[in-house]
Amino acid sequence: MPTPTQAAVQATTTQPADQATTPAPASAPAPAPARPRPPARPRPRVLLVGTATAVTALLLLVAAGTLLRQPLLIPPLAASMALVAGAPDLPLSQPRSVVGGQLLSALTGFAVLTVAGPGLWGAAVAGGLSLGVMMCARTPHSPAAATAVIVALQAPPFWSFLGLLAVASLLLVAVGLAGARAAGRAYPAYWF
Numbered sequence: 001m002p003t004p005t006q007a008a009v010q011a012t013t014t015q016p017a018d019q020a021t022t023p024a025p026a027s028a029p030a031p032a033p034a035r036p037r038p039p040a041r042p043r044p045r046v047l048l049v050g051t052a053t054a055v056t057a058l059l060l061l062v063a064a065g066t067l068l069r070q071p072l073l074i075p076p077l078a079a080s081m082a083l084v085a086g087a088p089d090l091p092l093s094q095p096r097s098v099v100g101g102q103l104l105s106a107l108t109g110f111a112v113l114t115v116a117g118p119g120l121w122g123a124a125v126a127g128g129l130s131l132g133v134m135m136c137a138r139t140p141h142s143p144a145a146a147t148a149v150i151v152a153l154q155a156p157p158f159w160s161f162l163g164l165l166a167v168a169s170l171l172l173v174a175v176g177l178a179g180a181r182a183a184g185r186a187y188p189a190y191w192f
Contacts, residue, residue, distance in 0.1 A: 108126055
């Protein structure tokens with residue numbers, strides 16, 4: 001004697017084709033997700049203005065640093081400007097993240113420097129910890145992790161470094177704002 005399940009299977013398989021019901025495709029495999037594609041090539045105006053914006057901002061950092069007799073152009077700020085000029089829609093590029101992320105990461109570097117002294121081990125810890133600090137503060141900005149590393153390696157003077165970093169970060173945001181307007185792009189998506 002067949003079980004109830006076997007009887008149900010036999011009943012559906014012995015029905016004529018016009019009366020047979022098709023089972024719901026509940027167990028059908030989901031379609032494979034589309035592979036990510038590279039970003040679209042920017043319009044010529046966006047490309048030219050974005051590049052000119054980045055060059056202008058970095059040259060202004062060099063000029064201001066020359067006047068102040070202090071280096072303002074450090075690699076993390078070049079990476080910050082690449083985000084601001086090239087991808088102004090990303091959360092990483094917003095003023096809150098650029099300025100806040102840079103300053104919080106520098107403070108993280110100084111905290112690690114105070115505990116561990118200058119060196120590669122402390123620099124590695126500072127770079128990693130800065131990510132957690134930025135995430136907690138909702139100021140994600142990947143180039144700023146390098147700022148923490150620089151602080152922990154070079155032990156710069158606290159107040160002058162923080163002040164110069166704040167000025168440089170604000171300058172990047174200001175030039176990014178002007179460049180976005182010239183390119184017809186919206187920047188920032190939010191301030192705070």
